[in-house]
Each structure stands twice: as C-alpha cells, then as structure tokens.
Amino acid sequence: MSGTLDLFADLPPPPPHAERLGPGTVLLHGYALERAPALIAAVERIIAASPWRQMITPGGQTMAVSMSNCGPLGWISDRRGYRYVPLDPLSGQPWPPLPPLLLRLADEAATAAGFPGFVPDACLINRYAPGTRLSLHQDRDEEDFSQPIVSLSLGLPAVFLLGGASRNDKTVKIPLLHGDVLVWGGPDRLRFHGVQPVKDGNHALTGPCRLNLTLRRARR
Numbered sequence: 001m002s003g004t005l006d007l008f009a010d011l012p013p014p015p016p017h018a019e020r021l022g023p024g025t026v027l028l029h030g031y032a033l034e035r036a037p038a039l040i041a042a043v044e045r046i047i048a049a050s051p052w053r054q055m056i057t058p059g060g061q062t063m064a065v066s067m068s069n070c071g072p073l074g075w076i077s078d079r080r081g082y083r084y085v086p087l088d089p090l091s092g093q094p095w096p097p098l099p100p101l102l103l104r105l106a107d108e109a110a111t112a113a114g115f116p117g118f119v120p121d122a123c124l125i126n127r128y129a130p131g132t133r134l135s136l137h138q139d140r141d142e143e144d145f146s147q148p149i150v151s152l153s154l155g156l157p158a159v160f161l162l163g164g165a166s167r168n169d170k171t172v173k174i175p176l177l178h179g180d181v182l183v184w185g186g187p188d189r190l191r192f193h194g195v196q197p198v199k200d201g202n203h204a205l206t207g208p209c210r211l212n213l214t215l216r217r218a219r220r
C-alpha cells in the first residue's frame with residue numbers, strides 16, 4: 001500500500017480531461033492551466049497599449065463587461081453597431097498583435113476539440129468584475145461560421161450558460177474555471193450563450209476579476 005503512489009510520482013500528469021457538451025462543443029478542463037501565468041502577463045502587456053473600456057451598445061447602454069482586443073481585428077460596439085475594426089478607436093493604433101502563445105493555444109485547443117487548422121484573426125478580451133454578467137447572445141459578427149470559437153477562462157470562476165439555436169431554447173449551466181478552454185463550432189457555432197454574474201472573490205493570479213479571451217476568425 002505504502003508504495004502505490006510512488007509508482008506514479010514520476011509520470012507526467014494525465015492529459016487534460018475533455019468533456020463533450022454538444023456535437024460541436026467541447027470543454028477542455030484545465031487545458032491552459034500551466035500557461036496561465038504567461039497568458040495573464042501577455043494580457044497585461046496588451047492592456048498597457050489598448051486599455052480596458054466599457055463599450056456602448058447600439059441602443060445606448062454601457063456594457064458591464066470591460067473589453068479590449070488583440071490581433072489584426074478587434075470587436076467593438078458603439079452607437080453605429082457591432083463590428084470588427086483594425087484600429088483601436090481609443091488609441092487610433094492597430095490592436096496589439098496576437099501573442100504567439102495565444103495563437104498556439106488556439107490552434108492546439110481547436111485541434112483537440114476536432115477543428116484542426118484554426119487561425120484566429122481576432123481576440124476579444126473580456127474583464128468581469130464581481131457582479132458582472134453577459135446576457136444571452138450569439139457570436140455572429142464574423143464572416144465565416146465554418147470556423148470555431150475558442151474561449152479561454154482565467155481568474156475567478158463563472159457559470160457559462162449554454163443555450164441552443166434559438167434564444168428561447170433551454171440553457172445548461174457550465175462552470176468555467178481558471179485555465180478552462182471551451183470550444184464551440186460546426187453545428188454549434190451559433191448556439192446562444194451567456195455568463196451569469198461573477199461571484200465575489202479574489203484570484204491569486206488575476207485579483208478580483210475573471211478574464212475571458214475569445215479567439216475568432218472574423219474575416220475569410
């Protein structure tokens with residue numbers, strides 16, 4: 001009995017557990033855990049160039065989630081609508097480039113979920129303070145729905161609401177933890193989804209917030 005654990009002491013950890021949530025939806029538990037500190041450092045560098053901002057919806061509401069972007073294109077919202085733009089409207093400069101480690105993570109996670117060859121051209125970075133939620137929506141401002149969405153969670157946990165093809169379809173609650181990567185594409189590409197209000201807390205690496213990086217192919 002006493003020797004049992006020692007047998008495994010030198011083995012690498014098992015591959016991260018992949019959970020299929022739909023025909024085109026896979027949750028890669030803890031997939032980015034080891035890379036998380038480097039990814040958070042990369043986010044901090046991006047934010048130094050393109051700071052957090054709360055965007056305005058076309059209807060005139062201030063969004064609760066603070067956002068920025070990296071990559072050739074960034075997602076924005078203002079009175080004129082939702083769209084992808086190459087320049088940060090705050091800085092007037094191109095969005096910071098996609099860090100290589102983020103491109104690698106996107107490709108590896110998409111491949112692990114059954115979508116090889118994913119090359120994102122946009123990464124929306126969301127910052128949720130405690131109490132912040134994201135209401136049910138589809139990601140449909142992209143030109144090419146054949147490409148999946150790769151969504152990385154860092155910091156405080158959250159409950160992701162995964163719905164169906166119609167707004168009124170029932171939703172399932174998916175806890176998303178620090179280091180989790182959720183991929184949806186193919187038949188699930190246009191599923192409605194949202195995030196419940198983030199609970200109060202303090203994470204060792206992000207402090208009192210949750211970060212989400214959503215990698216997408218916006219243009220063909």
Ligand SMILES: O=C(O)CCC(=O)C(=O)O
Pocket residue numbers: 124126134139151160176193194195212214
């Ligand atoms: O924060 C999340 O987990 C999801 C974010 C999202 O759905 C979006 O940015 O479109």
Ligand SMILES: [Fe+2]
Pocket residue numbers: 137138139193
């Ligand atoms: Fe979304």
